[in-house]
Amino acid sequence: xxxxxxxxxxxxxxxxxxxxxxxARPEWHDEAACADQPELFYSKSGKxxxxxxxxxxxxxxxxxxxxxxxxxxxxxxxRSMPSAAIAGVAGGMTxxxxxxxxxxxxxxxxxxxxxxxxxxx
Numbered sequence: 001x002x003x004x005x006x007x008x009x010x011x012x013x014x015x016x017x018x019x020x021x022x023x024a025r026p027e028w029h030d031e032a033a034c035a036d037q038p039e040l041f042y043s044k045s046g047k048x049x050x051x052x053x054x055x056x057x058x059x060x061x062x063x064x065x066x067x068x069x070x071x072x073x074x075x076x077x078x079r080s081m082p083s084a085a086i087a088g089v090a091g092g093m094t095x096x097x098x099x100x101x102x103x104x105x106x107x108x109x110x111x112x113x114x115x116x117x118x119x120x121x
Contacts, residue, residue, distance in 0.1 A: 026071065033062035041088055052094055059092035069093060077102065 034041055040055045059065050069091020076086050076098065086095045093101070 026067070028064040028067040031064045032068065033058050033064075041090075052089055055089040056092055059089065062092075065091050073098065073101075 029035065034055075037058060040051060040058055059068070062068065072090035083099055086099055088095060090098075
């Protein structure tokens with residue numbers, strides 16, 4: 001895999017495709033603090049990086065952190081996807097923190113509340 005700008009472009013393209021499919025990349029991406037540091041979030045081996053604290057520092061200083069978190073939560077909660085597919089740091093939250101958030105609000109990753117006798121859907 002390439003280094004430098006090529007790696008940045010690849011990371012953003014993978015991230016954008018994952019979030020928006022064939023749709024256009026949101027304008028907020030141009031302002032993202034992580035735009036030139038993809039190695040903190042996505043490794044050359046194709047696995048999510050394990051340096052969570054450094055990734056959080058970048059997120060905490062990011063001017064579009066809210067937009068990033070909103071989009072990743074929207075994407076994860078709008079699709080039927082296995083919990084294991086939720087990965088990485090986005091908007092300052094780890095995958096486990098986002099899974100806990102969904103659980104706390106009783107939302108499956110598919111975006112639907114769990115079935116119950118009162119809510120049979």
